[in-house]
Amino acid sequence: YNHNLQRTEKMKIISDLAASVAHEVRNPLQVTRGFLQLLSEKSDLENKNYFGMAINELDRASTIITDFLTFAKPEMETLVMLDLSEEIKKIEGIMSPLAALHGGILVIDIPENLHIYGNSSKLKQAFINIIKNSIEAIGKDGVIGIYAYSTERDVILRISDNGEGMEEEKLASLGEPFFSTKSKGTGLGLMVTFRIIEAMKGSIEFRSTKGKGTEAIIRFPLIKQS
Ligand code: ADP
């Protein structure tokens, strides 16, 4: 009769262990990255290229570990009131240059004073994973729209792109661990995003048309201020 209880306890131990291993691996990666950066600055053009590639691969490993860490421990230690427009502004600073690199732009329209409960860094991770996918799906003249509004009970955020889109089948597989159609994809991004949004008591839904684009619709409970 306490079979379930034991099972949960065991799973907690495993995820704690996984989280601490992931955490410990991230530090030496960051140190190595620092030294490679230093060496790169002192080297000629050809070697700079190799250092650049090495740094990119390290960054990839770090992303995988960060995603994995969040998956193992999605609980948020601190849930605070967040202003959505401020959170999106921070993300814009990071993602706009990346969008430009892929020939696209971010068009953002978020009203002020939309408040939700969450954890700022986890929320950032969740949204960045979605926006990164949009950036990877667009061609030149790519437009990624991010806008939000509120209803009686919810804050709704829509992230849309005019990228390659997906057929039904692919759409149904989103968020499955290791589902990826990219040669360098991890298939962990949306899995983590779903998990974070769920932990923040929100929901997410995707709509997509092959050849036209994709839209993610995210809802969070609205925090009403008196
Ligand atoms: P990854 O990006 O590493 O492949 P994700 O979990 O982030 O893993 O995404 C899984 C897959 O979903 C992608 O490989 C891609 O095929 C599809 N996908 C996600 N977002 C979009 C999008 N905006 N447009 C087209 N395809 C997408």
Ligand code: MG
């Ligand atoms: Mg991705």
